[in-house]
Amino acid sequence: MRDAPWNRYPDMHAEGVRSLLSRFLEWPADGIVVAPGSNFLVLALAMAARRVLDTSPSFAFYEGAARVTGTPYRAVRLGPDFGLPVDGLVREMDQGEAGVVFVASPHAPTGAVFPVPDVERVAEAARRRGWLLAIDEAYCQFSRTDLRPLARANPNVVVLRTFSKAFGLGGVRAGFLLAVPDVAAKVQAMLPPFDVPVHTAAVIETVLESPGRAEEVASGLATERDRVIAGLARHPTWRPHPSQANFFLVRTPDAEAAWRSLLARGILVRRQDHLPGLEGCLRVSVGTPRENDAFLAAAFEAGAEVGAGR
Ligand SMILES: Cc1ncc(COP(=O)(O)O)c(C=O)c1O
Numbered sequence: 001m002r003d004a005p006w007n008r009y010p011d012m013h014a015e016g017v018r019s020l021l022s023r024f025l026e027w028p029a030d031g032i033v034v035a036p037g038s039n040f041l042v043l044a045l046a047m048a049a050r051r052v053l054d055t056s057p058s059f060a061f062y063e064g065a066a067r068v069t070g071t072p073y074r075a076v077r078l079g080p081d082f083g084l085p086v087d088g089l090v091r092e093m094d095q096g097e098a099g100v101v102f103v104a105s106p107h108a109p110t111g112a113v114f115p116v117p118d119v120e121r122v123a124e125a126a127r128r129r130g131w132l133l134a135i136d137e138a139y140c141q142f143s144r145t146d147l148r149p150l151a152r153a154n155p156n157v158v159v160l161r162t163f164s165k166a167f168g169l170g171g172v173r174a175g176f177l178l179a180v181p182d183v184a185a186k187v188q189a190m191l192p193p194f195d196v197p198v199h200t201a202a203v204i205e206t207v208l209e210s211p212g213r214a215e216e217v218a219s220g221l222a223t224e225r226d227r228v229i230a231g232l233a234r235h236p237t238w239r240p241h242p243s244q245a246n247f248f249l250v251r252t253p254d255a256e257a258a259w260r261s262l263l264a265r266g267i268l269v270r271r272q273d274h275l276p277g278l279e280g281c282l283r284v285s286v287g288t289p290r291e292n293d294a295f296l297a298a299a300f301e302a303g304a305e306v307g308a309g310r
Pocket of ligand 1: 036037038039040059104108136138161162163164170173174175
């Protein structure tokens with residue numbers, strides 16, 4: 001960073017980062033678009049599309065991006081056990097103009113990984129109908145899943161990834177999209193030039209000197225996640241949902257009471273009980289082993305308190 005030419009504009013399209021990503025991910029550099037966070041890529045896709053299709057519940061910014069770009073938005077409820085609602089999505093695709101459908105796998109906020117054949121069915125439906133399927137793999141290092149093969153096989157599929165999660169660089173703001181070159185060029189055209197700053201590029205280029213590090217970090221975190229979920233199995237009233245991400249949902253009898261009880265013990269989690277199908281649910285981010293132990297202790301105390309009528 002000291003050596004970076006701070007007085008100059010950066011590469012127009014983060015060429016240095018793209019060429020390293022190309023090598024690391026075995027993806028043609030002209031099929032990669034880098035942006036200051038994958039949120040910008042979501043925005044670019046929503047801006048370019050005539051319709052946005054989503055699952056419900058979902059990562060909130062798919063709807064947010066549709067709203068700020070004035071793009072008509074529809075969402076289809078997840079199936080039982082948070083499954084991908086393939087038939088519902090395909091039915092929606094058949095209603096009117098083509099657009100972009102967002103599918104996060106692992107899904108947020110459920111943490112579920114969708115079976116590949118289900119995602120493939122949506123991809124095939126998208127191809128036949130001229131839709132674009134954007135597979136958001138923000139959390140893929142925690143699940144050890146990789147849907148790049150779907151995007152290699154189908155030009156109507158793009159993959160979104162980010163440095164914010166497993167790479168632990170949320171503050172740096174960097175994400176990228178993998179697509180066929182033609183689609184990548186169209187997405188790039190929706191973004192302003194020079195949008196990846198010199199310092200962001202310098203950090204990412206340094207991190208990509210040891211790209212396997214994210215997998216190591218993610219693997220340790222996944223072990224912790226499984227330990228916390230297993231620890232909650234003995235809880236009298238709280239029921240964790242299985243997750244493959246770096247967070248999980250836990251269903252409680254009363255989300256507000258549970259949230260307050262945890263907060264009183266210094267633990268901040270996110271209420272999700274306003275979302276369809278997530279009644280009583282809290283979203284818990286997996287932390288360090290010490291933080292996770294503190295969460296477990298607080299969860300058992302909070303559960304006992306709520307159970308005793310507070
Ligand atoms: C599913 C999903 N996609 C994308 C993002 C945003 O990523 P970025 O920090 O790269 O903008 C998030 C962040 O919470 C997310 O949960």
